[in-house]
Amino acid sequence: MDVITRGAVITEPGNSVENKTGTWRVFKPVINYDKCIRCLICWQFCPEPAILRHDDEETKQKTPAPKEALKKLPVVEIDYDYCKGCGICYNECPVHAIDFVKEEK
Amino acid sequence: MNYEKEEFFAPGHGMCAGCAAPIIVKWVLKLAGPNTIVVNATGCLEVATTAYPHTSWRVPWLHVAFENAAAAASGIEAAARAKGEKLNIIAFGGDGGTVDIGFQALSGMVERGHNVLYVLYDNEAYMNTGIQRSGATPWGAWTTTSKVGNANPIGKLQPKKPVARIIAAHNAKYVATANPAIFNDFKKKVEKALSYDGARFLHVISSCTTGWRHDPSKTVEIMKLASDTGIFPLWEVVDGDLENMRITYKPKKFKPVEEYLKPQGRFRHLLKNPEYVKKLQEQVDAWWAKYGHHYNP
Structure with a gap:
């Protein structure tokens, strides 16, 4: 958009996805799929939301989860384009299946 | 239709890492579904989710001014009613835009009985x-206008306004307090x-x-402690039947208030003096002594 719209109306829903807030991150959550019990608590509490849940056979193939983990659905995946690295998922995971590691640039 | 798996609140917004407001918003929208119009009071949520020309909202959204989210929502509801449309009209406001600045608009909206859900x-x-x-702001909290020092070692000297009781x-149709960290209770109340x-x-x-003043990762943990x-x-x-108010959640055993104060920088000064912690504990105990019999899960 290069012209200011009347009344500052934004006509495209959800176009904030153009802002890649993943650059804010200092620490990075990494899911350990061997430990994950699919409780979805991380997905439930992610404030971005930057945790995607895959409930069907088709989209799960694109996740970084190892083949073995894909046998059990749903699969969660962290969207690093938007994850700000707040660490709520790491703190709330009941089985400590999420590591929180320093981001390397 | 169940929209729990869909997101009506998009990422890429400017809310701080670890902010709890987007958790509340995304779940209210998931449970309300796409047939919704949102009105937002001025505040973090409004500023950070709609930095022109970007918006994080995937439902129609309106902001007018700080004080009139409830008035604007009333107008939308009246228009929807005149057109015979059945919509969820939801207003979101922070505590400033609800408890202080937007209070008269909210009071009017509730008094006129508009079919609006206002989420503070x-x-x-x-x-x-x-x-x-x-x-x-609760008693004893540090803020930049309730500073802590020799003249005032406590911070804010007045208790929190009981806005939900007000x-x-x-005689509002439904009023509830909720906590996203007590998730099932929160979800039930939004649905209700x-x-x-x-x-x-x-x-x-x-x-x-x-x-x-706490670590971003502790957000949900601290809210649960509240x-x-x-x-x-x-x-x-x-x-509006306050005599039959129903307390929906009570921990098996109450934790001491210190546990809530300790991880938060805004209460750090209270911990230096056991008298202050005791005073806060007494305030909490007094509330439960007065209303605890309303517990009915």
Whole structure:
């Protein structure tokens, strides 16, 4: 958009996805799929939301989860384009299946 | 139709890492579904989710001014009613835009009985403008306008305004306090609020990593402590019947208030003097002594 719209109306829903807030991150959550019990608590509490849940056979193939983990659905995946690295998922995971590691640039 | 798996709130917004407000918003929208119009009071949520020309909202959204989210929502509801359209009209406001600045508009909306769900996300100060005290700031909290020093070692000297009880006293259709960290209770209350016709009000606690001065990863943990220590009690009132208020959550054993104070920088000074902690504990105990018999899960 290069012209200011009347009344500052934004006509495209959800176009904030153009802002890649993943650059804010200092620490990075990494899911350990061997430990994950699919409780979805991380997905439930992610404030971005930057945790995607895959409930069907088709989209799960694109996740970084190892083949073995894909046998059990749903699969969660962290969207690093938007994850700000707040660490709520790491703190709330009941089985400590999420590591929180320093981001390397 | 169930929209729980869909997101009506997009990422890429500018809310701080670890802010609880987007958790509240995304779940209210998931449970309301796409047939929704949102009105937003000025505040963090409004500023950070709609930095022109970007918006994080995937439902129609309107912002007018700080004080009139409830008035604007009333107008939308009246128009929808005139056109015979059945919509969820949801207003979101922070504690500044609800408890202080937008209070008369909210009071009018509830008194006129508009079919609107007003959600207060309460982070207990004017966080958007730099942590100034509001009517919802609790006793003993440090803010930049309730500073702590030799002249005033406590911080804010007045207790929190019981805004949900005040709105319930308007005979609102449904009023509840909720806590996203007590998730099942929170979800049930949002669903229940959406199921009613009439003016509905949800007072939801929303931790602020910047203003409460805690690690962003502790957001949900600290909010949970707010209810487990009894500082933020969870209850509901239907049709303004305050005598039959129903407390919906009570921990098996209350935790001491210190546990809630310790991880938060805004209460650090209280911990230096056991007298202050005791005073806060007494305030909490007094509330539960007065209303605890309303517990009815």
